[in-house]
Amino acid sequence: MRPTTRSGVSAVWRIATMLLLALGLATLLGGGPAVAAEGDPFKIAGNVQNEGEAIEGVSITVDGPGGPQTVETGPRGQWQVSVPESAEYTVVLDVDTLPEGITLDDPEDDTPETKEVTPNVPFAPKAVNFFIGEGDRESSAFATQLVQRLVQGINFGLMLGLASVGLSLVFGTTGISNFAHGEMVTFGAVIALWLGGTAFIGASLWIALPLAVLLSGLLGLAMDAVIWRPLRHRSVGVVQLMIVSIGLSLAIRYIFQYFIGGGTEQLPGSTPQKIDIIGPIRMTKVDIVSMVIAIIVIVAFALWLTYSRLGKATRAISDNPGLASASGIDVDFVVRVVWILASALAGLAGVLYAYYRPGIKWDMGTQVLLLMFAAVTLGGLGTAFGALIGALIIGIIVETSSLFIPADLRFASALAILIIILLVRPQGILGRRERIG
Amino acid sequence: MDWGQIFNQSASSIISTTTIAYALAALGLGVHFGQAGLLNMGVAGFMAVGAYGYAISILTFGFPWWLAAIVALLAAVVFAMILGVPTLRLRGDYLAIVTIAAAEVLRLLLLTVAFEEVTGSADGLYGYSGDFQAANPIPDGEYGFGPWQFNQNELWPIVIGIVLLALAVLLVWAMMRSPWGRVLRGIREDEDAVRALGKNVFAYKMQALIIGGVIIAAGGIVYTLGSNASPGVYVTSLTFFVYTIVLLGGAATVFGPVLGAVIFWVLQFFLSNLMPALVDAGVLPFMTANQAGMVRFILVGVGLMLLVIFMPQGILGNKKEMTFVK
Numbered sequence: 121m122r123p124t125t126r127s128g129v130s131a132v133w134r135i136a137t138m139l140l141l142a143l144g145l146a147t148l149l150g151g152g153p154a155v156a157a158e159g160d161p162f163k164i165a166g167n168v169q170n171e172g173e174a175i176e177g178v179s180i181t182v183d184g185p186g187g188p189q190t191v192e193t194g195p196r197g198q199w200q201v202s203v204p205e206s207a208e209y210t211v212v213l214d215v216d217t218l219p220e221g222i223t224l225d226d227p228e229d230d231t232p233e234t235k236e237v238t239p240n241v242p243f244a245p246k247a248v249n250f251f252i253g254e255g256d257r258e259s260s261a262f263a264t265q266l267v268q269r270l271v272q273g274i275n276f277g278l279m280l281g282l283a284s285v286g287l288s289l290v291f292g293t294t295g296i297s298n299f300a301h302g303e304m305v306t307f308g309a310v311i312a313l314w315l316g317g318t319a320f321i322g323a324s325l326w327i328a329l330p331l332a333v334l335l336s337g338l339l340g341l342a343m344d345a346v347i348w349r350p351l352r353h354r355s356v357g358v359v360q361l362m363i364v365s366i367g368l369s370l371a372i373r374y375i376f377q378y379f380i381g382g383g384t385e386q387l388p389g390s391t392p393q394k395i396d397i398i399g400p401i402r403m404t405k406v407d408i409v410s411m412v413i414a415i416i417v418i419v420a421f422a423l424w425l426t427y428s429r430l431g432k433a434t435r436a437i438s439d440n441p442g443l444a445s446a447s448g449i450d451v452d453f454v455v456r457v458v459w460i461l462a463s464a465l466a467g468l469a470g471v472l473y474a475y476y477r478p479g480i481k482w483d484m485g486t487q488v489l490l491l492m493f494a495a496v497t498l499g500g501l502g503t504a505f506g507a508l509i510g511a512l513i514i515g516i517i518v519e520t521s522s523l524f525i526p527a528d529l530r531f532a533s534a535l536a537i538l539i540i541i542l543l544v545r546p547q548g549i550l551g552r553r554e555r556i557g
Numbered sequence: 558m559d560w561g562q563i564f565n566q567s568a569s570s571i572i573s574t575t576t577i578a579y580a581l582a583a584l585g586l587g588v589h590f591g592q593a594g595l596l597n598m599g600v601a602g603f604m605a606v607g608a609y610g611y612a613i614s615i616l617t618f619g620f621p622w623w624l625a626a627i628v629a630l631l632a633a634v635v636f637a638m639i640l641g642v643p644t645l646r647l648r649g650d651y652l653a654i655v656t657i658a659a660a661e662v663l664r665l666l667l668l669t670v671a672f673e674e675v676t677g678s679a680d681g682l683y684g685y686s687g688d689f690q691a692a693n694p695i696p697d698g699e700y701g702f703g704p705w706q707f708n709q710n711e712l713w714p715i716v717i718g719i720v721l722l723a724l725a726v727l728l729v730w731a732m733m734r735s736p737w738g739r740v741l742r743g744i745r746e747d748e749d750a751v752r753a754l755g756k757n758v759f760a761y762k763m764q765a766l767i768i769g770g771v772i773i774a775a776g777g778i779v780y781t782l783g784s785n786a787s788p789g790v791y792v793t794s795l796t797f798f799v800y801t802i803v804l805l806g807g808a809a810t811v812f813g814p815v816l817g818a819v820i821f822w823v824l825q826f827f828l829s830n831l832m833p834a835l836v837d838a839g840v841l842p843f844m845t846a847n848q849a850g851m852v853r854f855i856l857v858g859v860g861l862m863l864l865v866i867f868m869p870q871g872i873l874g875n876k877k878e879m880t881f882v883k
Binding site: 497 | 596643645647649650651653654655657658659661662665666669670671793794797800802804814847848851852854855857858859860861862863864865866869
């Protein structure tokens with residue numbers, strides 16, 4: 121066997137080598153592997169190799185009708201078991217018996233060490249392929265993985281929180297359930313791509329990213345001036361406003377697709393290199409920077425909302441617009457500030473999300489729109505701090521749930537929890553009873 | 558530029574299965590949104606229940622096509638009850654959030670590889686129309702005239718679709734002029750007033766949600782009858798398109814949603830043929846053919862905004878009647 125002394129960190133180039141199986145005769149003549157019930161008609165077989173080098177002594181367990189059987193791979197990496205029935209069998213490769221530095225690696229599969237097979241032709245061995253690659257074996261320890269997912273969840277939750285507070289504030293001050301908020305998230309990322317992308321203007325990221333956030337704020341100002349303020353003065357109903365925002369969302373989304381196409385674009389500066397932080401926690405530089413930015417902005421925003429005159433006025437309008445207006449608060453001005461802030465925060469979240477995904481796509485904001493609504497509803501409609509808490513919960517649920525359910529259902533788990541919460545506590549965590557009507 | 562072909566294609570879409578399916582979905586949403594004032598944002602989910610309920614019943618359980626269709630409609634009843642029980646007592650926007658979330662959860666469940674054997678995952682389901690086509694009583698041949706020419710296999714789902722649509726229109730029309738329909742409209746205008754008159758508002762809303770949901774699911778069935786069921790169709794954009802259709806025709810009217818569906822799809826087909834042709838002819842030098850294809854979707858969004866702001870009652874509606882729920 122070739123020595124594989126590759127350090128875990130450089131797992132970047134993991135070549136997933138497809139492991140071949142031994143078909144019938146070759147293995148049978150090899151005569152090596154232990155066969156549990158020799159006379160059984162159906163056979164399951166495989167060959168464990170890494171880049172053409174056979175791996176000996178790997179433990180493989182086959183379970184199904186007839187009971188579990190465990191075999192070890194022979195000197196040429198081959199293994200075979202005989203089973204009594206043509207039924208579904210579970211084949212599990214014991215990852216701990218793999219040599220150091222080699223791991224199972226299949227990007228399509230969450231549990232690459234487990235395969236399901238059904239042998240159907242008697243005496244013709246049914247092949248089982250495992251994908252083996254070199255690299256760190258992070259899938260082994262559940263606790264480690266849980267901690268990593270939690271950190272990722274907090275990261276995602278903070279990002280979601282940045283976007284959700286704006287959605288919540290807009291809802292609180294104007295009553296609009298803004299379906300175009302997802303497009304405001306995409307806008308930040310698309311502008312960052314346009315300014316900083318090497319295929320476009322190619323400005324330094326230090327200029328491109330802040331400018332993208334600034335332009336996002338301008339988008340909010342423009343939307344308020346052109347659409348929302350005139351509609352407010354016509355006293356259009358909230359349901360109509362919601363449908364207007366749906367139309368706006370469709371229009372902006374397809375305008376993005378008009379300009380950047382249907383593919384995924386990358387922002388410069390993204391590295392897959394992970395750095396060890398504490399214990400099992402490992403993150404990329406971009407993740408760390410993104411979390412720090414999110415925390416600083418959220419804290420600053422919370423201080424502004426709690427202590428500044430404008431922040432207090434915002435909360436007053438959220439509570440009771442009529443009373444706030446009668447007390448001399450300039451509602452139009454405050455609402456305009458809220459739109460600018462909400463849009464800028466959404467744009468910032470979009471830039472961070474572009475690094476987190478990673479990539480920029482025309483409908484990336486729409487993909488998280490429902491998670492933002494979930495966060496806002498979970499925290500309590502119209503309460504800014506509730507939206508933050510809701511976003512963290514949603515972020516953690518999304519990231520950790522893929523430990524228990526298929527990864528492509530992780531967004532579904534968050535939405536299912538939203539529905540359940542509405543059943544139990546419809547006003548949300550920080551909401552008040554009278555709002556639910 | 559071949560104007561003849563462009564107009565032919567647009568005209569033929571007047572009675573395509575797509576138009577009929579959207580007309581059914583819009584009719585159902587008309588019952589929810591127009592008549593009862595329920596903000597159902599899960600139209601895509603109801604259509605997916607119809608489409609997949611039908612396809613799975615045939616492929617997994619081996620039902621005949623008519624039984625599969627009935628199973629799909631019953632599935633829509635169950636889906637409506639699951640959505641309605643927790644939300645119909647709450648304020649309107651909670652129903653909107655729950656229905657849109659439930660539709661998305663359903664789509665993700667159809668998309669996940671975990672249930673690939675039943676749902677076909679991203680590939681969707683196909684190859685189930687044999688029994689339906691075998692039941693086709695129309696003799697082989699070409700039918701129709703002008704832009705509307707179909708062979709027997711194309712005509713059969715259209716006939717079934719039109720029959721279903723006619724039945725649904727009749728049902729909605731009869732219900733809306735009955736005392737039941739008046740109570741429903743009363744709930745839309747002022748829920749508390751109706752409650753004060755001793756009506757069980759929750760039960761009325763639930764009945765409306767179920768009836769509308771079944772009609773929407775029938776749209777999903779018609780959409781998949783002769784072709785395939787694909788999870789990429791049942792996205793939230795589908796819901797928004799159906800809203801555009803309903804508001805275009807007139808949400809609080811019986812025929813408005815049907816008219817809206819016809820106008821919507823004729824325009825869509827017209828633009829999808831016209832725009833690339835204009836690019837080919839060099840009239841729009843700043844666009845690629847792909848970009849030209851996007852323009853019609855941008856116009857849907859802009860159209861939806863303009864409709865809600867300037868003509869919320871729709872083409873057939875009465876401006877006095879259509880007050881949106883608070």
